[in-house]
Amino acid sequence: MAFVDIADASLIYGEDGESGTLAVKDTTLGIERGEFVAVVGPSGCGKSSLLKLVSGLNLATAGRVAVGGEAVVRPLKIVGMAFQNPTLLPWRRVIDNVLLPMEVADGLRSQYRRDPAPFVAKARDILATVGLKGFEDKHPWQLSGGMQQRASLCRALIHNPALLLLDEPFAALDAFTREELWGVMQTLWLKERFTVILVTHDLREATFLADTVYVMSNRPGRVIYTRKIDLKRPRTLEGCFEPAFVDHVHALRDHISIARSS
């Protein structure tokens, strides 16, 4: 069984079944441990809902969701999350923002309180990896949007999650910053090889980062197309102009058009 195993899963919002919003419908997909997956699809098609299913923040109305061989019946504790909005706490320094999960995470909290030093070292290390060395003691408002998003990624990874869920994390950034952060994301992933599900509406972003791209249909969301991206790593921005890369993007775009018109 795959690390993340979704079988015929559906998600309906709203209590009274019939009248609720059917956000995800009969979706089946399997994600291997250490795989980088991207999910693309029209806006409102249920991408964020799919992440909620995997994280256990919402439970499947029908079908089965399992992570690491265990059915998801409550919010998982092995995930890290980052969103379009960096949601850093403005009164905390960057390093304290990154360490927030250690202060509240079930199971890690007491370990951290007994001996914070290794986690502080880890936080500094990961901040350096994303290019925020020297900004540890700054407050979020002193950082640009791109830098805040880097810090948000660090916060998502500080507790060594087995599964990283990213919901359009780069969508609010300008094109240059966004492409810079693709590189940062790839570096982080190549280093630790956690499993990633990235939701995005940027097909080049999906192609640049993912091993597998899933295209979802209009709501209710279903996977209508799966594409393996077999480009070698590490991928570079120059590589985005090579025919193989462009072919992938075109193939995805064709299926997105089908998805939108369906």
Added chain:
Amino acid sequence: MKRNKLAEQAAPWIALVAMFVVWEAACVVFKVDSFVLPRPSQAFAAMWEFRQAIWHNARFTFTTTLLGFAIAVGFGLLLGLVVGASAFVYKALYPLLIGFNSIPKVAVVPILVIWFGIGFVPAVLTAFLISFFPIVVNVATGLATLEPELRDVLRSLGARKIDILLKVGLPRSMPLFFASLKVAVTLAFVGSVISETMAGNEGIGHLMLSAGASFRVPLVFAGLLVISVMGVAMYAAFAWIEQRMTGWAYRGDVNAA
């Protein structure tokens, strides 16, 4: 740039002086009887003449106001936490709170008098009753408007409710809390003065009432001025505390990309 700053700082004082000058001039030009509207100079003279009585009663008003306000802060913070931390309690209590806040506090004073007699206690309680509402609303709002994404991050970490409250909710609502204190403390003055006027034997409100009864109108206005000065002073004090405690909230929008 520098001159602008200076002008900005001086402006409120100039406005204040201008108001007194216009007031004084209008009284002189239109020959307004000092039983109707005394000139500010008469009010200041009365303030000096009755300085001992004013000092004594101002202290009383100050004490009842601050005591009532202190209770309001404690109670408002607690109730705000409870209301803001749980959507259920929020739904249950909000209409009740709105309803309670709509009651003119003047109408409550007679009841307080029946229960506690006149004087100190009803003044403190009226100050409390009138000033806790903005504190509750602001603390509750700060807690209830936690970003859903941040809530998801914390939930998926298995964070306990109390941790979320103490590490995220409470600090987040502090700017609103301190902002509400400024408003609440001026309301508290209104409350204690209402009570002193209706059911007092001490305090600025009582002083004004008895001055009015004996037609010492300049003293009534002296009392008004003293109340305003106390109100402005307390407002300024809490504005200063707000700046000191929650400076981070004014350094720009964190969510701006």
